[in-house]
Amino acid sequence: MNLRIIVLALLTVLTTNFPVFAETPPMPPNTNGGDPTNDGMKHIDISLTGGVVGLIAHDPPASPVVMRSGFGFDFTPEKFDVLENVYFNAQHGWLSPGGFLVELPPGGSIWMKRTGVTQPVGSTFNVYEGGNGAEGMAAWTMNEIYASDGDIWQWDGAMQHDYFTANLPGSYSMSFEVYIGDSNGNPASGFIAATTTFQFVTPEPAALPLALLGTMGLLVRRR
């Protein structure tokens, strides 16, 4: 065997058979797979004034947020398996910085409705229900939400970060309408909804080959 074959064989072993240890997934602020200066939570600040829903996107972190890799990871407990072998990000979140929205009608709540997505052809783009750090990961369901356009989700007013996953490199976005509804999600009359779009990209493709080249260089030098 020449050196190149040995190195490639070693790389294959390292990247496919290296023992993987189960770990808890990163919290939402640490799901950025790009420039670390863009770590942190990217909130949509929600307000309700005079019957009008207001949405303000917190910036930085910059949009689109960069997903991080879940390839080769073993996340625990089992509900976090959905983050394995995909890209994922949970930086986008819903927040009411002014506390409870006092203008809500009796029995009313805030609802989010998925209104559209963009994604590479043939890709999968999913969302799993998370929560916030104060509740703790144990309280998060990680159930799939927003599976199709028109799917709705009821917000309890606490900070909410969900995990968005994608299986192919590229750009992704999901658009939402935020509206006031009754306990079943039927829109309440007399309120004006607002819309926003969460944008994502996968890490630069150059990042992985460079890391592999670095490993190869190390192995060659060690010989």
Ligand SMILES: [Cu+2]
């Ligand atoms: Cu947050």
